[in-house]
Amino acid sequence: MALADISPSHPRTQTLPSNLASKFATPLHFYKNRRCSVLPPLRRTPGILCSIAPNQVQAPIAPATPADAEKRRECFGVFCTTYDLKADEKTKSWKSLINIAVSGAAGMISNHLLFKLASGEVFGSEQPIALKLLGSERSFQALEGVAMELEDSLYPLLREVNIGIDPYEVFQDAEWALLIGAKPRGPGMERAGLLDINGQIFAEQGKALNAVASRNVKVMVVGNPCNTNALICLKNAPDLPAKNFHALTRLDENRAKCQLALKAGVFYDKVSNMTIWGNHSTTQVPDFLNAKINGIPVKEVITDSKWLEEEFTERVQKRGGVLIQKWGRSSAASTAVSIVDAIRSLITPTPPGDWFSSGVYTNGNPYGIAEDIVFSMPCRSEGNGDYELVKEVTFDDYLWKRIKKTEAELLAEKRCVAHLTGEGNAFCDLPEDTMLPGEQ
Numbered sequence: 001m002a003l004a005d006i007s008p009s010h011p012r013t014q015t016l017p018s019n020l021a022s023k024f025a026t027p028l029h030f031y032k033n034r035r036c037s038v039l040p041p042l043r044r045t046p047g048i049l050c051s052i053a054p055n056q057v058q059a060p061i062a063p064a065t066p067a068d069a070e071k072r073r074e075c076f077g078v079f080c081t082t083y084d085l086k087a088d089e090k091t092k093s094w095k096s097l098i099n100i101a102v103s104g105a106a107g108m109i110s111n112h113l114l115f116k117l118a119s120g121e122v123f124g125s126e127q128p129i130a131l132k133l134l135g136s137e138r139s140f141q142a143l144e145g146v147a148m149e150l151e152d153s154l155y156p157l158l159r160e161v162n163i164g165i166d167p168y169e170v171f172q173d174a175e176w177a178l179l180i181g182a183k184p185r186g187p188g189m190e191r192a193g194l195l196d197i198n199g200q201i202f203a204e205q206g207k208a209l210n211a212v213a214s215r216n217v218k219v220m221v222v223g224n225p226c227n228t229n230a231l232i233c234l235k236n237a238p239d240l241p242a243k244n245f246h247a248l249t250r251l252d253e254n255r256a257k258c259q260l261a262l263k264a265g266v267f268y269d270k271v272s273n274m275t276i277w278g279n280h281s282t283t284q285v286p287d288f289l290n291a292k293i294n295g296i297p298v299k300e301v302i303t304d305s306k307w308l309e310e311e312f313t314e315r316v317q318k319r320g321g322v323l324i325q326k327w328g329r330s331s332a333a334s335t336a337v338s339i340v341d342a343i344r345s346l347i348t349p350t351p352p353g354d355w356f357s358s359g360v361y362t363n364g365n366p367y368g369i370a371e372d373i374v375f376s377m378p379c380r381s382e383g384n385g386d387y388e389l390v391k392e393v394t395f396d397d398y399l400w401k402r403i404k405k406t407e408a409e410l411l412a413e414k415r416c417v418a419h420l421t422g423e424g425n426a427f428c429d430l431p432e433d434t435m436l437p438g439e440q
């Protein structure tokens, strides 16, 4: 039986700024890690038998000596140990490993999301994963803390954890890129300033994805302003399909379903066909014309049009801000849940007749929405990671007027970031009331 190669397979040489290099004793700050799994009780032998990679046969190895440990300090703690995969019956049915990159990995949303990903709740109980976590100089120690918590969670499906600060390293071969990291808007900061600062992050990350990610990588942009960040990202990744870029509006969909359920006095699983149109901002349009409760059009169940047009709509648009007032910080747990929902909607077939919302590239859309922006629209998937836009939706004057308003806002945001999308000089004429859901 072949012995495991316990040295790191590819030590990632990464040039760190001198202040960081001296800050961290470890010379390499990009870890190629290996994940352990504890054998099922019946097959357990003394000690822990684990694996290094799918389909690689490993023998149990002796515990590391201090000298070995010194040599292998590129690995992160327990991930340095190798294990016997063959002895673990349950891994025989596993699919091949997928690479998932997450930016802003030391932030609040990621702190919920990473553990959901590692548990198997997102990609399934037979899907081993590698997590590639992108942080920054600011967050590097926190990122090490995140990796330690992942270690201590003993997730069998988590086979690798890498942490790094260079997107060209971290996004290597990524099949999913969950782009969460972004600077929050601070007091006195103009929206145009936020668009510029965050836009630069997403321009760089788009370039990195273009250079090193899987050619079919699915990109989910969460960091705000997420629609325009997604547009910047896809424009900087011309070799990747624009269709694969999403801006997260699933949280808005979930919020809208919850409010309709509350009003109708039903549980929220009875609400379907909920579209959020447009921008993840306070101009977003929660579509009560096409949504259904128990399969019946919402307007037949909730006949109070004034409530639907005014209260419901504003409640969904501003839900993030109300939550910040209560919590003192923006939605993190429910955002992580909605990222899970958004991914699962792409990898499982959409229930017949239903759809889900995602901010996607508008080119070729059947509704007459302006081309070349990222706009939340109704989507359906066969469960293969791809999606189609839903054609069976209707519009009335109210809905269309609102859609035009959120479209105008996105077109203005686009003009504001022209320098980042390769479309010339930026000209910022944003509407006065352009606000994120979390702003009040």
Ligand SMILES: NC(=O)C1=CN([C@@H]2O[C@H](COP(=O)(O)OP(=O)(O)OC[C@H]3O[C@@H](n4cnc5c(N)ncnc54)[C@H](OP(=O)(O)O)[C@@H]3O)[C@@H](O)[C@H]2O)C=CC1
Pocket (backbone or CB within 6 Å): 104, 105, 106, 107, 108, 109, 110, 134, 135, 136, 137, 138, 139, 140, 180, 181, 182, 183, 184, 197, 201, 221, 222, 223, 224, 225, 226, 247, 248, 249, 250, 251, 252, 280, 330, 331, 332, 335
């Ligand atoms: N689309 C949606 O539905 C929602 C989107 N959001 C957005 O998601 C993003 C992340 O939220 P959350 O996890 O709560 O935020 P946190 O502040 O907890 O984490 C954000 C991470 O962004 C990174 N970051 C990148 N650039 C900067 C910068 N210039 N200044 C400061 N931090 C930076 C930081 O990590 P590092 O230092 O490692 O880069 C930080 O850890 C925000 O943009 C938020 O507005 C939030 C809720 C819903």
Ligand SMILES: O=C([O-])CC(=O)C(=O)O
Pocket (backbone or CB within 6 Å): 224, 251, 319, 320, 321, 330, 331, 436, 437, 438, 439
């Ligand atoms: O505005 C924010 O940062 C939070 C946000 O997007 C939301 O709660 O929908």
